[in-house]
Amino acid sequence: xxxxxxxxxxxxxxxxxxxxxxxxxxxxxxxxxxxxxxxxxxxxxxxxxxxxxxxxxxxxxxxxxxxxxxxxxxxxxxxxxxxxxxxxxxxxxxxxxxxxxxxxxxxxxxxxxxxxxxxxxxxxxxxxxxxxxxxxxxxxxxxxxxxxxxxxxxxxxxxxxxxxxxxxxxxxxxxxxxxxxxxxxxxxxxxxxxxxxxxxxxxxxxxxxxxxxxxxxxxxxxxxxxxxxxxxxxxxxxxxxxxxxxxxxxxxxxxxxxxxxxxxxxxxxxxxxxxxxxxxxxxxxxxxxxxxxxxxxxxxxx
Numbered sequence: 001x002x003x004x005x006x007x008x009x010x011x012x013x014x015x016x017x018x019x020x021x022x023x024x025x026x027x028x029x030x031x032x033x034x035x036x037x038x039x040x041x042x043x044x045x046x047x048x049x050x051x052x053x054x055x056x057x058x059x060x061x062x063x064x065x066x067x068x069x070x071x072x073x074x075x076x077x078x079x080x081x082x083x084x085x086x087x088x089x090x091x092x093x094x095x096x097x098x099x100x101x102x103x104x105x106x107x108x109x110x111x112x113x114x115x116x117x118x119x120x121x122x123x124x125x126x127x128x129x130x131x132x133x134x135x136x137x138x139x140x141x142x143x144x145x146x147x148x149x150x151x152x153x154x155x156x157x158x159x160x161x162x163x164x165x166x167x168x169x170x171x172x173x174x175x176x177x178x179x180x181x182x183x184x185x186x187x188x189x190x191x192x193x194x195x196x197x198x199x200x201x202x203x204x205x206x207x208x209x210x211x212x213x214x215x216x217x218x219x220x221x222x223x224x225x226x227x228x229x230x231x232x233x234x235x236x237x238x239x240x241x242x243x244x245x246x247x248x249x250x251x252x253x254x255x256x257x258x259x260x261x262x263x264x265x266x267x268x269x270x271x272x273x274x275x276x277x278x279x280x281x282x283x284x285x286x287x288x289x290x291x292x293x294x295x296x297x298x299x300x301x302x
Contacts, residue, residue: 040250043281055074058274059216062111064119070085075105076127078106096144098154100154104127104136120141122173123154127168128166134160137158138156157202158201159201166191170183171217174240176195177195188212188214216228218260220266222293227269233250234249234251235247235248236292238294256274258274263281269282
């Protein structure tokens with residue numbers, strides 16, 4: 001996506017300062033529509049990528065088979081393949097060719113489990129800069145259990161939006177439920193794929209709204225909520241999509257921040273981007289984590 005610089009004022013995000021104990025913060029976040037802060041989250045650079053092929057990372061997810069590895073992919077400049085990156089070193093330790101994938105514009109990757117409990121990876125070929133494709137595709141493969149180079153035949157799932165074609169960069173998966181968040185300048189939409197289809201192409205129905213310029217997202221490992229990111233901020237939501245937004249916090253500065261996933265233990269976030277050789281770990285404040293796991297009576301009340 002050809003976007004390089006934009007100021008925070010351009011996104012017109014209203015911010016307020018926020019100082020509270022975790023318990024009070026959790027309560028207040030359920031009484032207020034949302035809380036935002038201009039303070040950048042604590043973060044550290046885990047490692048620096050030296051593989052010259054990985055210059056346009058636009059999607060990332062953690063590996064279940066290899067706890068200290070993430071799967072990433074490039075934007076539309078690459079072929080149909082994903083890469084395994086070792087987090088302590090940022091070395092490329094795995095490469096998977098996706099057989100049967102056209103790779104028009106791969107924009108997202110996510111992980112789930114199949115009916116037998118095996119780890120599977122979903123690759124979303126959902127980029128559509130001209131909002132013109134009549135249908136787009138998701139591809140599912142078994143997560144490799146060995147490092148190095150390999151190839152996997154992908155199972156294809158075609159879908160179309162209920163209203164019109166959209167550009168999208170975000171895939172959210174929770175068990176057997178799948179959502180797509182679209183990338184729009186003013187505001188985007190959240191679409192859920194039907195689990196029942198009588199044709200080869202599934203319908204994606206709009207179930208909510210999202211903010212502008214959403215580039216990635218991820219379901220929390222414990223299922224308490226999910227996150228969406230844009231080029232500047234990360235948005236935290238309680239509950240499954242569409243859920244309820246409880247906080248928006250500034251991310252560390254990136255040239256073109258695109259990729260995001262949770263750490264394996266769910267205590268933080270990992271981010272990466274195009275024209276940026278860093279993988280950055282971002283800490284999640286306690287008050288945000290408390291807001292995503294409210295007391296039962298507050299959760300049911302909302």
